[in-house]
Amino acid sequence: MSQPATTRRDFLATGLAAMAGAGLSAAFTPVLGRAVRPADKIRLGLIGTGSRGAGLATLIREMPDYELIACCDIIPENLQKGLSLAAKNAKGYSDYRKLLDDKSIDAVVIATPLYLHYPMAVAALQAGKHIYLEKSMTYDIPQAIDLVKKVKASGLVFQIGYQYRYYGLYHRVKEIMKENWLGRITHFECQYNRNSNWRFPVKDPKMERAINWRMYREYCGGPLSELCAHEIDVVNYLTDSRPVKVVGLGGINYWKDGRDTYDNIRTVYDYPNGVKASVTSVLSNAYNGYSIRILGDKATVEILRDKALIYPEITNNPKGVVDGVTGATIAVTTQGKGVEVKFGKPGEADLEPTVFALKDFGECVRNKKEPISNVETGRDGSIAIHMGNAAADTEKVQYWKPEYSA
Amino acid sequence: MKKPWHRLAAGVIGLVLSALNLPEVPETYRITGEAQGTTYAVTYYANREWVDRQQIDSIFKSLDASLSIYQSGSLISRFNASEKGIEMDKHLMNVVNRSMQIYRETRGLSDITVYPLVRAWGFGTKAADALPDSAAIRRLLTCVGSDKLKISHQNLLKTSPCVQIDVNGIAQGYSVDVIADFLEGRGIGNYMVEVGGEIRTKGGKLPGNEPMNIGIETPSATEFDAPAIRAVITIGDGAVTTSGSYRNFRESGGLRLSHIIDPQTGFPVQREIISATVVAPDAITADGFDNALLAAGIDGAFEILRTHPEMQAYLIYKKTDGTVADTASAGFGKYLVP
Structure with missing residues (x-):
């Protein structure tokens, strides 16, 4: 000013x-x-x-x-x-x-x-x-x-x-996708699982709904809006698009404790060009709790909390045609095992992703810039979440309507 | 389709042959595994399993104990940690002697004393926290140069405690030769030994005696691309190795840093050649020269090749407009399988 x-x-x-x-x-x-x-x-x-x-x-x-x-x-x-x-x-x-x-x-x-x-x-x-x-x-x-x-x-x-839109790990994954390391990407497999009832302790029973609002549809969309939201946003971010339609199934089959939000939900989102993203939350198994696998015809990337691994595809073994191959030394780790994706600059502090998001918010406020995670990307995420829940609730395909993003 | 009595006859003949202890139809023996941070494959054609995996692994163990910078107790690590030097074993002596020779013949482009720089650039046993600045490079360059090594009888001596060596650029080729010699010592005359893309072959594939086909890999855009074959060669009795800046690199501000460091400037090689394939009588020669060709650039590479008629090379390089092209020394054509 x-x-x-x-x-x-x-x-x-x-x-x-x-x-x-x-x-x-x-x-x-x-x-x-x-x-x-x-x-x-x-x-x-x-x-x-x-x-x-x-x-x-x-x-x-x-x-x-x-x-x-x-x-x-x-x-x-x-x-x-x-x-x-x-x-x-x-x-x-x-x-x-x-x-x-x-x-x-x-x-x-x-x-x-x-x-x-x-x-x-x-x-x-x-x-x-x-x-x-x-x-x-x-x-x-x-x-x-x-x-x-x-x-x-x-x-x-x-x-x-x-905050993952502000995290170097995701920037690097997006870069790798652009550089075609994974080949043609056809599927995303997202899961946000935990093995717990996902409740907070309540001293006064009157406070149950205020504290454990995640259990009730009156207040939120359950695991899809509170957990998988990140992954839906990540797929939108990585593909620079939003879903076209979604199918889903959900249920309350394990934590029958009075909640009315799903304790398990599995959805499949269809993105442009037939790319599909399965988005799952299961509250009774925590193996690789948070994970996004990106399936390409040349390699798979598996994104975990604070790292990502690449698993190259073993395609038509050239030894079938020739008896040996001479080439620059292939590190053992690139053959069938995961290779960790390097990101960030050498010596850079390893900060909580939210810190990067908050820093950028400050930048935007000072310089009147539009955030990377803005109201439109937020809308796309929220609409996708509601479509997913609606798909599971109605057991019917839900379509992105033109007026959503008019 | 074979008729049953054919099979029966074959079986009977086989029985008779083994009863008479006559040579049977040779079989293909293939030993594969992991060593030296990469994979290996030994294929030989013989009528008996003359060499097994245990023996190959034990050879790798003895090589690692001598030449591996990844083992703190290895002979080479002890040399690097020493003030003045150490007494060498057979492996280290072979590798150092040949390296010094190639150092002279390439006017310093291939230099095992580059290790302090390799480490500084994060291509040593662990990644560097930050990239070195030019002052640090200048400091390290005072420790680099094979003229700072002296060989006296069995001893390898250094002129300054900071001199350290890394034979990774040649050790794989040497290992291929050691295994090939071991096979030959067992009377095996038809084989292919491959360690991390460095190959030595002898004879043909029995029983038909077909030549062994070797694919030359196309440098891929990423570390993870499945190898694609750009050309197929057959070299008879000899060795072929490939050095490429395309597989082992680290990113720095969008720039790819090659793991091959120019011992004269102290900086990663940024030459137009992205892959150099060398055919030579033995693998230590091919492997010893391939990095130097890469570092020399197209003109420099051909200059080195002119003085080495026993060596042929195939070079893949990036043109100034970014497209990829290839070129080869005059004698390379005879290896190409049409």
Whole structure:
């Protein structure tokens, strides 16, 4: 901002005063998409300080870009935990609207149950805050479509917490795909499995649904929206596309504990050109819990949490035609066994992927850039998730409708 | 289709032959395994299993104990750790003597004292944390040069404690020769020995005595491409090895760094040749020269080849427009299988 005479705070106050009394449409003009001066820390509010929110706060605390000046949670223990990780004198709220009223906050991080994402994001946009919204983006398809419109009209920075889009490992895998290391890619096999009931302890039975919201359809889409969301987004990212249709089956066959979200779901997404991605979550087996296998006709890549391995295909053994082959020495490991994909620069710190995502969010806020994980990629992920759940619920093929991405 | 009585007759003849202890129809024996960080395959044609896998593996063990930089207790590792030098065994002496000769004949392009640089560039026994800067390279270059090695009787001596050697560029070829000699010592006259793409052949495939066909691999775009054959050759009694900058490389800022380091500049070779295939009477010669040809560039490679009529080479190189082409020394054509 080229207003050397006024301080940033002054400017914000003036800007907001000018907005006072203006209608909703005015609130979405880019006037509020204000730049933060390079020397200033971005002043953050954190809405939702449960397990994920507290995890984010722990990372934010170490980042020089940010000052976490407010936290909000309806559960007092969570709020205390959040405040203990925030700046000194940070304010605590149980009503997120009050937090949004705080004009000194530049941006908010929203890490609440899925059903709250849309109303909170809309309110934050109205309050002129840049937003880092945890994945997945919205509870249903209409919300996803509407949020795209609202974000675009706002001129504010809006990032979805798909941190793998910011992780060197995935950048390298995408590069390898482009360089044709895997040959023609026809399938993705994604799984996000665990061997647990996926519950958090509840002291007061009244709090069951608030704490274990992942168990209930009223609040989220179950394993597909809370676990597999990452993998659906990764396939979208790696293929630069989105699914055309999906089939699926799901059930509650193992954890019959009153939940109504699936404890197992298996979907197959069809992408352009017949590329298929199976997306699975099973809550009763944890072997290779998180894994994405990319099947090409020359090699397979297996992506695990923090590494990826390449398994070359053994195609028409040339020894059938000749008696020997002379060539540069083939390391033993390239024959049938996995070779680890190298990524990152030598000596580069091995950071939690979310740190890269948060760093980039700061960049976008300062320079008014559109994030790589933005409202449109977020919409594509959310719609795919809802199509997958609908496929399993109805046992019918679900198709991407043109109006989804019009 | 064979009639049953044919088979019966063959069986009877076989029985008679073995009863008379006459030579039977030779069989194909194939021993494969892993050694020296790669794979090996020994194929021979004989009427009895004269050599088995255990014997081959034990040869590799003795070679590793002498020449492997991956074993801290090997003779070569002890030389590298020493202040002044060590007493050599037969293997190390053979390899060092031949390396010194090739060092002189290639005017330093092939140099076993390049090891400190290989390590600095992350192609040693472990990856480097960061790439070396030119100051570090200049420092290391003071330890490089085979003129800093002295051979006195059985001893290999160094002029400075920082001198270290790496015979990986020649040891595979030497290993092929050692195994070939072992087979010949057992009276085997028809064989193919292959270690990590370095090959020596003798005789033909029995019983038909067909020539042994060797495919020359096309350099592939990635470390993982299945090998494709660019040309097929047959070399009779001799050896063929290939050196390529295409398989062992590391990425640095989008640039591929070849594992072949120029001992004179201290930097990875960035030459137009991506693969050099050398045919020579023995594998130590072929393997000893292939890296040097790669480092010499097309003109330099042909200059070296002119002084070595016993050696022929086939070079695959990248033209300035990025396309891949090949060229060969005049005598190479006779090996090509049409």
